[in-house]
Amino acid sequence: MGAADAIRAEALRLGFDAVGFARAHLAPEARARLRQFLAEGLHGGMAWMEPRADQRAHPQALWPEAVSVISLGLNYGPETDPLESLAWRDRGTISVYARNRDYHDVVKKRLKALGQWMAQRFKGQPLKVFVDTAPVMEKPLAQQAGLGWQGKHTNLVSRTHGSWLFLGEIFTTLDLAPDAAERDHCGSCRACLDICPTDAFPAPYRLDARRCISYLTIEHHGPIPHELRPKMGNRIYGCDDCLAACPWNKFAHAHAEPGFAPRVELTAPRLAELAALDDATFRQKFSGSPIKRIGRNRFVRNVLVAIGNSGDPALRPVAQALSEDADPTVAECARWATERLPA
Structure with a gap:
């Protein structure tokens, strides 16, 4: 061999x-x-x-x-x-991974x-x-x-x-015979481009990270641009829309790795519970999770965007309670969410 x-x-x-x-x-x-x-x-x-x-x-x-x-x-x-x-307007959506x-x-x-x-x-x-x-x-x-x-x-x-x-x-350093490169099989399909909530693809095969929900919820520091917030829905960490829309997924199958089985508390978690996290409880809840990397403030900012998009009056007090948060980005987003929800 x-x-x-x-x-x-x-x-x-x-x-x-x-x-x-x-x-x-x-x-x-x-x-x-x-x-x-x-x-x-x-x-x-x-x-x-x-x-x-x-x-x-x-x-x-x-x-x-x-x-x-x-x-x-x-x-x-x-x-x-x-x-x-x-x-589900009172829940958050976390990317599959x-x-x-x-x-x-x-x-x-x-x-x-x-x-x-x-x-x-x-x-x-x-x-x-x-x-x-x-x-x-x-x-x-x-x-x-x-x-x-x-x-x-x-x-x-x-x-x-x-x-x-x-x-x-x-x-x-081994000189291994290379495999043949895979060719493009997308054809005329636009499913991934058309489903993007924020129009993050200026052209096929080109991504504007500044409009991508995965970037905005994970890599982006500070306030999320106001014009993009309503488009984010309840996506609080990452986004799977363009991945899930791909027709080639019909050949895919579910993973067999126990470490990838979704934790119940991270599958459609309640926004009200996530908004209440302080730094210590955030770190405890997301121990071993990639979510821990972005920190409590950025994560709660994302949750507040989802709350503001929920249209649920029951979440208004939740947002209002954070309107004077020690983190200015969280506080601003809380006030934005409060203003968007019916009293």
Whole structure:
């Protein structure tokens, strides 16, 4: 058995659902797309993307010894309709990937296990493991490795797993035969573009993060622009609309990872309960969750936007109680929500 076949077999044994190999070079069109994205300021407040843009565009600038990239995918397909809770006005909607444990921990544990196996099998061949923790262009590399293609929503689409793959990479000095890159299968479909509540796609294959609900609820600091708030509905952490709309999901299946099973308290949680969280209770509630990273203030800000969009008079006192919150962004959003709700 050759090196690539042995690595693929071990990765599948460890529980990965997709494995592919690519050269440690990014395709020119992927580099051009990154340059355009940054030049037009579509990355919004994610200023951390700019200083290391060269490493994103050139894997060997990140690690000069890299020869091959092993791209790995872990299915997180939801068990039920991820958009169902959008209609429940007193509840919040949390993106599918954040309803249980932080996926970084799950994926990284398996990547390390595969890396340790490789270190034993291929002695003298160093490697590096990445899972969204370094300037790595995961989706273009996954496309080059044959795992899927970047759809019009800019996310990876797989013919087997739809839009529901977590990605991780192993950079290695091994010279592994690359897999054939996956070609685009979107055709004339616009489902992901047309469903976006905030019109975050100025054109197919282009994302304006400044209008993306995932960006606004997770990466964006400070007040959310007033004109976008009514469009956010009850989405309080992330957004799955463009992912869920993809017709290729008809071939997807539910995940088999216990760590991805949604916690009951994070599946359509009550907005009133979330708004009452102080810093300590927030940290306790979201221990081990990716939500913990954004902190109490940003999260409660998101909850207040959802409350303001609820139209539920019973939530007006909840918003009003936070109108003098110590955090000025929370307080402003609380006053905005109060004004929108009937007394």
